[in-house]
Amino acid sequence: MASKTSSDITVIQPPRGWSFPNLREVWDARAILLNFVQRNFNVTYRQTIGGPIYAVYTPFMTMIGYTLLLGVLFGAQEGLSVPYPLFSFCALLVWTLFTNVTQNATTSLTQNTNLIQKIYIPRLVFPLIETCMQLLTFAIAFVVLLLMMVVYAQPFLWQIVWVVFYVAVALVFSLGFGLLFAGFQARFRDMSYLVQTINRLLFFVTPVVYDSTLLPAPFNTLYIYNPMALVIEGMRWAMLNVGEQPALIPTLSAVGVSVALLLVALLVFQRLEPTVADVL
Amino acid sequence: MKPENAIEIDNVSKVYYVAESVTEARGRARVLRNLTSPLRRLRATLAGQSAFGAEIPVKALDEVSFEVPQGKxxxxxxxxxxxxxxxxxxxxxxxxxxxxxxxxxxxxxxxxxxxxxxxxxxxxxxxxxxxxxxxxxxxxxxxxxxxxxxxxxxxxxxxxxxxxxxxxxxxxxxxxxxxxxxxxxxxxxxxxxxxxxxxxxxxxxxxxxxxxxxxxxxxxxxxxxxxxxxxxxxxxxxxxxxxxxxxxxxxxxxxxxxxxxFESDTLAGEKRFRDFVPSDKYPFELLAMRTYDDQQHVRSSFLNGMPVVVELEFKLGAPKWCTTTPSVRCIGCVGLSRPICSIRDRITSTRSCKFTAKMC
Incomplete structure (x- = not known):
């Protein structure tokens, strides 16, 4: 309980110019964030028979689909050092993380209109809730990947620790992407369609279900500058020892692009935040 | 901030933008124009303004200032x-x-x-x-x-x-x-x-x-x-x-x-009654009612606790069936959700009466 003689003074005034969100305030709201993550997680799987199985449902089913389509019909297995299901599932995990974070972060304010108009919670909390939820879902799916690796007798290597790094890059990039659109989505509901379209297009230029060595001349060196492509190549190397670890320059570029995107997105989000309750 | 205050509100205003009502044709033209200039809309949004152009500003709050002391x-x-x-x-x-x-x-x-x-x-x-x-x-x-x-x-x-x-x-x-x-x-x-x-x-x-x-x-x-x-x-x-x-x-x-x-009252403190009750039906006919303060000034607004002098002007006829002196028992109750004043008096005059009540 706060002390009654507290002299903390809250000053409420019109927003001025560009600024970053107050991260201390977000940190103070971490109890709310955890409660929401717990609530959403509980609610998502309540009154289902499958329960948390649905956390891996999408990437798993997509993996089966692509295994049948590309692996069996189009012979994508050829030239791969690991079984195609492992090859695609490993990438689909991070890809699902990316699309879910971007799309859910974009709609996180509009989905919580009731709350936003009735109580003040630092608005940055809402996209963060979605990010945490997806990270949790990713963790469950990751366990399934580990199980699959055991089934396929895939050896575990020391470089698996790099997974943390690549997932972190993916998270920063996705959150930045989603945050950039979240504030605008409150005004123009077109944004979620735009984000879906961008995601779909990115899916084709990112080697999620195909091997990057299949890319033709200029693209086989350029594709890596797509941060998600770097993350996926990195994940495949860390988990399955496919190919080489992404080189330093593309790695720094991916980190730089992701961090810059997140910073810009935070500025834009903060710019739109003060009046978001009026336009939702 | 003064130490005794918990809240200080200082010249606070809030403006909302409400869509201007225009003819359908003009409205359509405007929507089209706005759709074709997403950049202008984006700029307006970032500046915290209305994104769809011509909208009328409405002041929901206009320069409001007051203070709330601690513990109140x-x-x-x-x-x-x-x-x-x-x-x-x-x-x-x-x-x-x-x-x-x-x-x-x-x-x-x-x-x-x-x-x-x-x-x-x-x-x-x-x-x-x-x-x-x-x-x-x-x-x-x-x-x-x-x-x-x-x-x-x-x-x-x-x-x-x-x-x-x-x-x-x-x-x-x-x-x-x-x-x-x-x-x-x-x-x-x-x-x-x-x-x-x-x-x-x-x-x-x-x-x-x-x-x-x-x-x-x-x-x-x-x-x-x-x-x-x-x-x-x-x-x-x-x-x-x-x-x-x-x-x-x-x-x-x-x-x-x-x-x-009493916003719509026309005559301050005086209300004239005409044909409320047809006079041939009942012997009591209310002609006018006035309210005074204790200085004998006619007024319509009274604060709680203020004495109110109510004057009723009426005509009291003696219907044929009435054998005794006519009298009016006045039981009044004025108020909204609860009575502001209540009157219980016996009126024997046939012309008018005055009595004092207190706002409660």
């Missing part, structure tokens, strides 16, 4: 659309003011609805924690009050049942119970007193008085003037976005009541 309960009154809720939204930081500044000392909590964050699928217990967290209570706070909350709400047996299986009354009681044990230093409340049955309302109002006895500051928006009268230390009256007055509860509540009741 302030009632915000005013008609619908007077800006009460907008001001409360600014105080609770839901939306930012367009200009001006608000300073609040201490932890702020707002109850703009009961059960914010409630989820149908969660059990009563889970919702208590969820709602508490959303309000800003720590887990320790909730644990400390947990038994009191269930006791207050009276849902003990259904604690582990999903809220969607609750009756609507149970849901509201549970939601309010959590709020009742929410103890920020500055509490902002919007009309939440109107939930539940009479007994529950009484308990919740009592809870609010307890809050301020602990030295906490409360701001309440309510249309329930008797609740305002009995619980608020001071009142701020908003009229069309402007602060009409702030101060003594009884005085301002009366002024507000009178302003909204």
């Amino acid at each position: 309960i302030l009632g915000l009154i005013g008609k619908n659309g007077s800006g009460k809720s907008t001001l409360l939204k600014i105080l609770s930081r839901i939306t930012a003011p367009s200009s001006g500044q608000v300073r609040i000392r201490g932890k702020v909590g707002s109850l703009l609805e009961v059960g914010t964050g409630f989820h149908q699928e969660l059990t009563g217990r889970e919702n208590i924690y969820m709602n508490g967290a959303v309000l800003g209570m720590t887990r320790a706070d909730i644990n400390r009050h947990f038994d009191d909350i269930i006791g207050f709400a009276g849902v003990g047996a259904f604690l582990d049942t999903p809220v969607k299986r609750y009756s609507s009354g149970m849901r509201v009681r549970l939601a309010f119970a959590v709020s009742a044990f929410f103890e920020p230093e500055v509490l902002l409340i919007d009309e939440v007193l109107s939930v539940g049955d009479a007994e529950f309302q009484k308990r919740s109002l009592g809870k609010i008085s307890d809050v301020s006895r602990d030295g906490r500051t409360v701001v309440i928006v309510s249309h329930n003037l008797s609740a305002i009268l009995s619980h608020c230390d001071l009142v701020a009256w908003l009229n069309k976005g402007k602060l009409a007055s702030v101060g003594n509860t009884a005085q301002i509540t009366s002024e507000y009541l009178l302003s909204s009741t």
Whole structure:
């Protein structure tokens, strides 16, 4: 309980110019964030028979689909050092993380209109809730990947620790992407369609279900500058020892692009935040 | 910020943009123009302006300034659309003011609805924690009050049942119970007193008085003037976005009541009656009624506690069937939700009568 003689003074005034969100305030709201993550997680799987199985449902089913389509019909297995299901599932995990974070972060304010108009919670909390939820879902799916690796007798290597790094890059990039659109989505509901379209297009230029060595001349060196492509190549190397670890320059570029995107997105989000309750 | 104040509101204004009403053809043309210039819209959005061009600014709050001293309960009154809720939204930081500044000392909590964050699928217990967290209570706070909350709400047996299986009354009681044990230093409340049955309302109002006895500051928006009268230390009256007055509860509540009741009166303090009751039906015919203050001035607005002289002018005829001297027993009751004055007098004159009542 706060002390009654507290002299903390809250000053409420019109927003001025560009600024970053107050991260201390977000940190103070971490109890709310955890409660929401717990609530959403509980609610998502309540009154289902499958329960948390649905956390891996999408990437798993997509993996089966692509295994049948590309692996069996189009012979994508050829030239791969690991079984195609492992090859695609490993990438689909991070890809699902990316699309879910971007799309859910974009709609996180509009989905919580009731709350936003009735109580003040630092608005940055809402996209963060979605990010945490997806990270949790990713963790469950990751366990399934580990199980699959055991089934396929895939050896575990020391470089698996790099997974943390690549997932972190993916998270920063996705959150930045989603945050950039979240504030605008409150005004123009077109944004979620735009984000879906961008995601779909990115899916084709990112080697999620195909091997990057299949890319033709200029693209086989350029594709890596797509941060998600770097993350996926990195994940495949860390988990399955496919190919080489992404080189330093593309790695720094991916980190730089992701961090810059997140910073810009935070500025834009903060710019739109003060009046978001009026336009939702 | 002055040390004795909990809230200082300084020239606060809030402008909303409302779509201008235009003819259909012009409206279509405008939509097309705006659709084809997304860049202009983006620029307007980033500048915090209306994104769809020509819209009329409406001042929901216009240069409002007042202070709330520490430990006081302030009632915000005013008609619908007077800006009460907008001001409360600014105080609770839901939306930012367009200009001006608000300073609040201490932890702020707002109850703009009961059960914010409630989820149908969660059990009563889970919702208590969820709602508490959303309000800003720590887990320790909730644990400390947990038994009191269930006791207050009276849902003990259904604690582990999903809220969607609750009756609507149970849901509201549970939601309010959590709020009742929410103890920020500055509490902002919007009309939440109107939930539940009479007994529950009484308990919740009592809870609010307890809050301020602990030295906490409360701001309440309510249309329930008797609740305002009995619980608020001071009142701020908003009229069309402007602060009409702030101060003594009884005085301002009366002024507000009178302003909204007698607004359309044409003759100050005098009302002429014609043909209310056809004179051939009854012997009593009311001709006029005047109200005076104690200085014998005719006036129509009176403050609580002021003496009112009421004069009735009438014609009293003796119908054929009446054998005794005609007399009128006057039993009057003036007031809105409760009597402002009551008259019980025997009138024997046949012309007019005057009597003094006191506003209560």
